[in-house]
Amino acid sequence: MRLLPHPATEDIELTEVLRALADPVRLEIVARLSVAGELNCTVAGDDLGVHKSTASHHYRTLREAGVVLTKQEGRLKFMSLRRDDLETRFPGLLDSILAATTPHARP
Known part of the structure; x- marks a missing residue:
């Protein structure tokens, strides 16, 4: 198993996290991961409506x-x-964003 390049916890920037989560498709991916824990990219992308x-x-x-960890x-x-890295850097941020997503956005 090999890990792809990721920012270190201390290098995760709030502006980059918020920019990544501002897109509805990416927010849907994060919502799916919050429920499933871990998904392969094929399953995570099912029914997203994108190529x-x-x-x-x-x-x-x-x-x-710095929102997801990807391993191959x-x-x-x-x-x-x-989740733990984001909670360390920005306590409560991810839970607040996920709680604010509309119920129909979650699988």
Whole structure:
């Protein structure tokens, strides 16, 4: 298993996290991950209404902002929220954002 490049916890910037979460598709991915814990990228992208390459862009944006942890196993990539890291940097932020999402946005 190999980890893709991620910012260190202390390098996660609030502006980048908020920018990443401002997009409805990325917010939906985060909501799905908050429920599932970990998803492979194919499952996370099901029914998002975007092309595979666009979904990959969204995954990379979330990873580079420090919102998700992405690990690769063979040809599959798995994502999970960096909940503890985000809580360390910005206490309550992720829970507040997830609580503010509309109920129909969650699977």
